[in-house]
Amino acid sequence: MRALTRRSVLAPLLAGLIAPLALVTLAAAPANAIPDCDVPNPPPICDGGVDPHPDPAPAPRTRGDFDGDGRADLTVFREYNGSWYTIGSKTGQPLPTVWFGNVALESLAAPGHYDSDNKTDHGVLTKWLGPAPQYDGAGFYYRSSVSNNGAYLGGPSAYYSSFPVVADYNGDGKDEMASATYGFLWKVPGYPDRAWGVQGDWAVQADYDKDKKADLAVWRPSNGTWYVIKSSTGAVVTQQWGQQGDVPVPGDYDKDGKTDFAVWRPSNGTWYVINSSTGATSSFAWGQQDDRPVPLDYNGDKKTDLAVWRPSNGTWYVFPNGASSGYSVQWGVNGDMPVGAR
Ligand SMILES: [Ca+2]
Numbered sequence: 155m156r157a158l159t160r161r162s163v164l165a166p167l168l169a170g171l172i173a174p175l176a177l178v179t180l181a182a183a184p185a186n187a188i189p190d191c192d193v194p195n196p197p198p199i200c201d202g203g204v205d206p207h208p209d210p211a212p213a214p215r216t217r218g219d220f221d222g223d224g225r226a227d228l229t230v231f232r233e234y235n236g237s238w239y240t241i242g243s244k245t246g247q248p249l250p251t252v253w254f255g256n257v258a259l260e261s262l263a264a265p266g267h268y269d270s271d272n273k274t275d276h277g278v279l280t281k282w283l284g285p286a287p288q289y290d291g292a293g294f295y296y297r298s299s300v301s302n303n304g305a306y307l308g309g310p311s312a313y314y315s316s317f318p319v320v321a322d323y324n325g326d327g328k329d330e331m332a333s334a335t336y337g338f339l340w341k342v343p344g345y346p347d348r349a350w351g352v353q354g355d356w357a358v359q360a361d362y363d364k365d366k367k368a369d370l371a372v373w374r375p376s377n378g379t380w381y382v383i384k385s386s387t388g389a390v391v392t393q394q395w396g397q398q399g400d401v402p403v404p405g406d407y408d409k410d411g412k413t414d415f416a417v418w419r420p421s422n423g424t425w426y427v428i429n430s431s432t433g434a435t436s437s438f439a440w441g442q443q444d445d446r447p448v449p450l451d452y453n454g455d456k457k458t459d460l461a462v463w464r465p466s467n468g469t470w471y472v473f474p475n476g477a478s479s480g481y482s483v484q485w486g487v488n489g490d491m492p493v494g495a496r
Pocket residue numbers: 267268269270271272273274275298299300
């Protein structure tokens with residue numbers, strides 16, 4: 155506020171005086187000679203709000219990365235007792251069990267990058283029933299990996315009949331505690347509520363247009379069609395890919411920064427991907443009927459890997475994208491929710 159006031163007073167006075175001099179100075183000086191306004195107590199003459207050398211956009215953080223090493227960890231959330239079990243990829247050892255979730259109320263897993271570090275934060279969307287339907291509701295709670303004191307930090311509210319669609323919608327590197335109703339009213343903090351999709355659709359929010367902002371998107375089982383609102387332009391993209399019975403597994407399989415349309419077919423355990431970089435399609439068999447696909451980046455190469463979690467034996471089967479073989483790790487029990495599951 156102070157810098158703004160001073161600038162507005164000084165600007166008319168200095169405009170005539172500084173302009174000719176500035177031309178000379180700028181020609182000889184590097185572009186960053188103009189002080190940046192994006193600092194505490196900015197100088198009175200700075201870039202005037204138009205930042206000629208903006209700070210680089212934060213790199214997208216890795217989903218499901220609780221130890222912050224850039225690789226997704228194997229994590230299950232046990233809803234009935236609100237416990238989180240993780241094998242940290244950094245050490246290959248279990249991390250301390252985290253108890254976070256309201257066991258008296260329904261708490262859906264909603265982990266995300268909510269604070270300033272690279273570690274995924276534990277979070278839940280907790281629902282409650284009031285004395286009358288108008289008092290039913292839900293709210294996000296999270297536990298910061300930075301303060302790491304286990305405190306329940308409150309997030310935005312949500313409709314009772316909704317589920318988390320956590321993603322980075324505004325491109326600041328942190329996730330928004332967003333929710334969508336099953337009839338597909340999206341509630342994204344900082345944006346007006348928006349209807350997108352119909353009952354029965356799957357939420358497939360992700361960054362399809364590579365502007366580092368998640369796009370509102372749904373996949374419709376009845377016609378196997380993807381409906382995406384590109385955050386960069388607001389234009390709608392539709393793509394037919396997949397069929398009834400498939401599970402959408404959007405991810406960046408070809409590492410071009412754009413999310414690829416992809417489905418996993420339980421009947422034959424096959425992944426079908428349209429590579430956004432070339433438009434070419436690929437298929438890989440990995441997993442079997444009744445598995446849950448958990449498409450995350452487990453080795454930190456920024457390519458989404460093929461992975462499934464098998465409820466019957468609580469085993470993860472991971473096939474790193476591009477590798478020649480996969481591996482399996484027993485972690486979790488039937489009834490758990492694997493983090494990253496579709
Ligand atoms: Ca964090």
